[in-house]
Amino acid sequence: xxxxxxxxxxxxxxxxxxxxxxxxxxxxxxxxxxxxxxxxxxxxxxxxxxxxxxxxxxxxxxxxxxxxxxxxxxxxxxxxxxxxxxxxxxxxxxxxxxxxxxxxxxxxxxxxxxxxxxxxxxxxxxxxxxxxxxxxxxxxxxxxxxxxxxxxxxxxxxxxxxxxxxxxxxxxxxxxxxxxxxxxxxxx
Numbered sequence: 001x002x003x004x005x006x007x008x009x010x011x012x013x014x015x016x017x018x019x020x021x022x023x024x025x026x027x028x029x030x031x032x033x034x035x036x037x038x039x040x041x042x043x044x045x046x047x048x049x050x051x052x053x054x055x056x057x058x059x060x061x062x063x064x065x066x067x068x069x070x071x072x073x074x075x076x077x078x079x080x081x082x083x084x085x086x087x088x089x090x091x092x093x094x095x096x097x098x099x100x101x102x103x104x105x106x107x108x109x110x111x112x113x114x115x116x117x118x119x120x121x122x123x124x125x126x127x128x129x130x131x132x133x134x135x136x137x138x139x140x141x142x143x144x145x146x147x148x149x150x151x152x153x154x155x156x157x158x159x160x161x162x163x164x165x166x167x168x169x170x171x172x173x174x175x176x177x178x179x180x181x182x183x184x185x186x187x188x
Contacts, residue, residue: 071146071154074173074180077101078156079141081182082169086139086160088114089187103176106185113187138163 081101087093088110095111102110142159149155152175160167172184 067148071148074154074156075144075146077173077180077182078146078158078169078171079144081171081185082144082158082160082187083139083141085110085169085185085187086162086167089117090139090162091118101180102182102185106182110185142166 081098084093084098084101088095088098095107095114098110099107140161142161144156144158146154146156149172154173156171156173158169158171160169168188170184170186170188171182173180174183175181176183
């Protein structure tokens, strides 16, 4: 007869299994639960000092601060445009408000998609052409990621949640004639 191992579960493990909570960490029998040792890290030999005035580290800090500010600005644009586009599709925002941010091709694509959604009856409109009161859906932007592609060109991905589902929006934002424009818009 082969040897079998029986698993004895504690009451907390059974509760974790039923509730969906993480299971407790199990230690092998006969070994005490000891945390892993902490190894302090030392700075590398030959690294440039941070206090050197006007050195390469000071210049890179200034550039990175400018890049961070630009990245925050592009992230804000991506969040606003994604939220606005989803509100247009939901019927709670007029399409004309997106004209400032979208180039002509993407504006027309969003207009076509909005008309298709309204024809299907997902977002009914009143006879006056205004969105119906029940069509308002609150869009919450969960996250936005921005990646520089080239000088004056960024790509962004936005995750937004409306009351029905989570949606992904991909954007390409370019600097054209001194203004930021969305030149590619994909809504999933």
